[in-house]
Each structure stands twice: as C-alpha cells, then as structure tokens.
Amino acid sequence: MKNLWIIACSFFLVTASWAAEKTVDSKIVGVTVYPVGAMINREAKVSISPGRQHIILDNLTHFVDPNTIQVGGIGDFEILSVKFENFYPYAKSKPLRVTLLEDSLKMYRDKRYLIEAENTALKEEKQLILANKKLAGANASLTVTQLDAMAKYYRSRFSDIAKMELKNTNIRTKLLADEARINGNLAQENSYKFTQVGRIIVEISSERSMQAKFDFSFFTRMAGWMPKYNIKAKSGATNIDVDYHALVNQGTGVNWENVDLLLSTTRPLYGNQKPELHPWYLDFYRAKKYEANRKTAGYGSYDNAMAMEDEAAPEQGVVASSVPNNGAYPMIESVDKASYGSGNQVLNALNTSYVISSKYTILSDNSRKQVFIKQIEIPATFNHYAVPSLEKEAFLTASIVDWAQYDLVPGNATLFYNNTYVGKSYIFTSSSDDTLQVSLGRDRGVILTQEKVKDLCTHNRVGSNVKKNYVYEISVRNTNKEAVTVVIYDRVPVSKRKEIMVSVGEIAGADYDVETGILKWTKTLEAGKSETFRFDYEVKYPKGSQVNL
Numbered sequence: 001m002k003n004l005w006i007i008a009c010s011f012f013l014v015t016a017s018w019a020a021e022k023t024v025d026s027k028i029v030g031v032t033v034y035p036v037g038a039m040i041n042r043e044a045k046v047s048i049s050p051g052r053q054h055i056i057l058d059n060l061t062h063f064v065d066p067n068t069i070q071v072g073g074i075g076d077f078e079i080l081s082v083k084f085e086n087f088y089p090y091a092k093s094k095p096l097r098v099t100l101l102e103d104s105l106k107m108y109r110d111k112r113y114l115i116e117a118e119n120t121a122l123k124e125e126k127q128l129i130l131a132n133k134k135l136a137g138a139n140a141s142l143t144v145t146q147l148d149a150m151a152k153y154y155r156s157r158f159s160d161i162a163k164m165e166l167k168n169t170n171i172r173t174k175l176l177a178d179e180a181r182i183n184g185n186l187a188q189e190n191s192y193k194f195t196q197v198g199r200i201i202v203e204i205s206s207e208r209s210m211q212a213k214f215d216f217s218f219f220t221r222m223a224g225w226m227p228k229y230n231i232k233a234k235s236g237a238t239n240i241d242v243d244y245h246a247l248v249n250q251g252t253g254v255n256w257e258n259v260d261l262l263l264s265t266t267r268p269l270y271g272n273q274k275p276e277l278h279p280w281y282l283d284f285y286r287a288k289k290y291e292a293n294r295k296t297a298g299y300g301s302y303d304n305a306m307a308m309e310d311e312a313a314p315e316q317g318v319v320a321s322s323v324p325n326n327g328a329y330p331m332i333e334s335v336d337k338a339s340y341g342s343g344n345q346v347l348n349a350l351n352t353s354y355v356i357s358s359k360y361t362i363l364s365d366n367s368r369k370q371v372f373i374k375q376i377e378i379p380a381t382f383n384h385y386a387v388p389s390l391e392k393e394a395f396l397t398a399s400i401v402d403w404a405q406y407d408l409v410p411g412n413a414t415l416f417y418n419n420t421y422v423g424k425s426y427i428f429t430s431s432s433d434d435t436l437q438v439s440l441g442r443d444r445g446v447i448l449t450q451e452k453v454k455d456l457c458t459h460n461r462v463g464s465n466v467k468k469n470y471v472y473e474i475s476v477r478n479t480n481k482e483a484v485t486v487v488i489y490d491r492v493p494v495s496k497r498k499e500i501m502v503s504v505g506e507i508a509g510a511d512y513d514v515e516t517g518i519l520k521w522t523k524t525l526e527a528g529k530s531e532t533f534r535f536d537y538e539v540k541y542p543k544g545s546q547v548n549l
Helices: 002-019 096-139 144-194
Strands: 021-024 027-033 038-048 051-060 065-074 077-087 197-206 210-220 223-233 239-250 256-259 261-264 344-347 352-355 360-362 369-379 381-386 393-401 411-417 420-427 435-452 458-462 465-478 484-491 501-504 518-525 530-542
Touching: 021 038, 027 223, 027 239, 027 256, 038 051, 051 210, 065 077, 065 197, 077 210, 096 144, 197 210, 223 393, 223 435, 239 261, 239 360, 261 369, 360 369, 369 393, 381 435, 411 435, 420 435, 435 484, 465 484, 465 518, 518 530
Parallel strands: 021 051, 027 261, 223 411, 381 484
Antiparallel strands: 027 038, 038 210, 051 197, 065 210, 077 197, 223 239, 239 369, 256 360, 261 352, 344 352, 381 393, 393 435, 411 420, 435 465, 458 465, 465 530, 484 518, 501 530
C-alpha cells in the first residue's frame, strides 16, 4: 500500500511538472539593424494558469547574446527569472517531414521487394517448365499433335514470362530512382539533427488564469547593413540627386518575414569604456628610406579613390576625390537648402537611426537585400579638375557645402552623369572639412595634354654650376556642348637644399604656392573651344651632383 502511495505521488509530481511548462512560438515585430549586429524584437501570446510555471519562447535563433535579453509582459503575473538555452529539436521529436520521407521510402522498398520476388518466381517457373520438358521427352514418345500443342504452350508461356519480367524490371528501375531521390532528401533533412534553435525560458508566477502577452528582445551578431548610394548628376544642373540605400543581410537561421526595420549607425560591439590617455615619450629611431615616385609625388591617386561595391571602405584619411590633396580648392558659391524624398530619421547625440517606411522580408542566407532609405536633392557646385601630367582627361566633381547636415555615412556609390553610368566611387564622410568633394568620374569631353617644349629647354654649365631650364606647354580642349570650368594643376620642383636653387619664370597667370610648388589655373572654356599656356622654371646645382629632375 505504501509503495502504491509513493508511485501515485511520483505520478502526480511528474504530471504537475509537465503541466507547469508551456512552449509557445513568437513573431518578429521589428528589427533594429546596426552596421554589425541587430536587435530583434518579438512578441508572444499565451494562456497562463495559476501558480509558478515556465513559459518557453521557442524557435529562436541560437546566435543570441544572453546578456542582452530583455523580457516584459502585459498581464497580472510576475516574472521570476529568465534563462537562455540552445536546443536540438531533433532530440525531442522527429520532424514531420523526415517521418513522411521515411514512410515513402519504406513504401517504395516494399514495392521493390514484391517486384523482385515475382521476378524470382517467374525465373523458377521457367526452369520448372524446362525441367518437365526434358522429363517428358525422356519417358514418352509424343505424337505430332502432342508435340505441336506442347510447343505452342512453351512458346506462349515463355512469352508471357518474358513480358512480365520486362515489366517488373522497368518498375524496379523506377522504384530504385525514387528511393535514391528520397534518400537524397533524407540526407538533407537529417542535417536537421545538428540544427540548434534558441529558447528563452521565462519563469513566472500568477494568481489566476489569464491571456498574457510577452514582449522580448535580444541582440545577435549575425546581421548588419552597409550604405549604398546612387548619385545622379546632369550637366548644367545646380544639384545632385542622391538615392540613399542600405544593403541589409542576416544569417541568424530564422527568416525575417515582412518586418519593420530601423537602421542605426551605432556600433554596439564597440567598447563603451572611455579612453585613457598615457604619456608620450620621445626617443630616437632609424627611419626606413622610401624612393618617391617622381611622377605621382604630391598628388592624390585617382584609382585609389575608386572603391568597388561590396569592398571594404578605405582607411581614414583617404580622400574620395579626384582633386589633388593639397587643400587648394576653388571658392564654393552659396547654395540653397536640400530637399528630401520619402524616409524618416531619428537623431540623438550618439547616433542616427532611419525608420524604414515599408516592411521588408530578409531571408537568412546572408545575401544583401537592398533597402530604400531616402532620396535627397543636394545643392552642389560642379567643377572639372585635371592634372594633365598624370591624366589626359578631366574629372568632374561636385562640391557639397555643409554636408554634415545630410547625415551621410561612408559608403560605396554608383555614379550616373546625364543618365549614363560612369562608374563607382567611395563617399568618405569622416572628414573634418565642411565641404565634401564627390568625384563623378572622368569627363572624356575635356581633353588635356602636357608636353615639354624641347626646342626651348636648355642645359648649360656656368662655372662650377649646372643650369637646366625647362619649358612645358599645357593644352586643354572642351568638346562638350556646353561651357565648363576646369581647374588645372601642375607643379614646379621645390628645393630642400641651399645648394639647389629653383627659379620660376612664366606661369601663365597660375596661382603659385611657393611652399609646395603647386600651380593652379582656373579656366572657363566655351563649347568647342581650346586654350594653350606655358610655364617654365630653371634649376641650378653644383657640377658633379645628381638631382632627381
């Protein structure tokens, strides 16, 4: 009797424990995506009963940072504890899809077994007939009529057996193909054995039965977004149109179906501890010597300014512009306030967030889904920049004043000029300059050349010194249908030693920076017009010395 009482109590405890645990699914109601990572917001509705119980919020991604889990609820109950765990669903129950495939596989195998058994019986029947034929021929003499009847019987029966064997062989071949197909599907489905899902176990206490709602969120690293710009400019315009997009991807293992997105520029994985400044102690060191490239020294690189889409951003300090990096930009005219298209943004002191007006579905395959943020019409001034000693074509750039107000972040850009694709660039907005230079690519309608005028160049020896005089001629031609303003850069050498003396002669009205040796001309050319101008300089240095001219 005592044993029965113990068994009954144990059964009651197990039943009570089972009843105190309820597994529920939830749905995604919104996702905040960061450049690296995402905060996922979910909700679940569940009927709870009186007493202490565990609510299991099931089928979540297993890429969850447990320290970021937040759970709240609506209802007359108390949340006692929250715990996250990774779970293997296969360990609990076999997926229905796997069960159906296994049942189908068994059905095909059973059919194949019966077909093979029938073919075996047909072969044995044929052997039996042949054996009886030999026996009859050995023990009795047959009449012509009997022999004819027996021959017809053998012919008819062997024909039927052959037809049945052929039919069964074809059926068996098809059954084997079906089995192979199902085995392949099972191999894929059985990988589910190693699939994890995340579960949040919420312990609650309630004094009564009710319908409750749980709101919870967590952070995952398996998502992110990067900006992408389409920049469209037209000749003669006073603004550029910027289509601001985001490329969003996620690999959490759970699809985001028709969800509200909020894109944030915050990087939550960065440390939030304030930096500590330590003393800077000077000491001697031996610097490595690098040979400067004479042709490109002193100028920015055009090719380095172009970043292909989906590639990493350049290091800070790289200027995404075709303008020589010497700070000598033309004066920028005053421009009007920009106008915005659809899109909404939320600003605070630490980051910018973009509320996406449309719902999106982002599949968990890490492919990049293009999400529209907003369209901006930005006032800009356009100039052509050229370095004819390096490039034979001019580069069109748009200068944006006070660009920080447009809340852009560094990213790849696809460029269109006069509705024609002209290439890609990179928008580097992490500069302290209040004017952003956006390179719109080459304008092949502005052609430049720089040539040495050999007949006017001289090489003389005067006493203990050598004198070399150089004369260069720059030609620029505008083949466009409208006037353009071209800012042309070149240079004369700058001496770092008193034994080497540089004398600058005619510079054709250029702005001359004595410290850097940079020459700058600003020329406005009407359609179809061209212009030529010269500059010269003289270098004097001691005889027997070598100078990198």
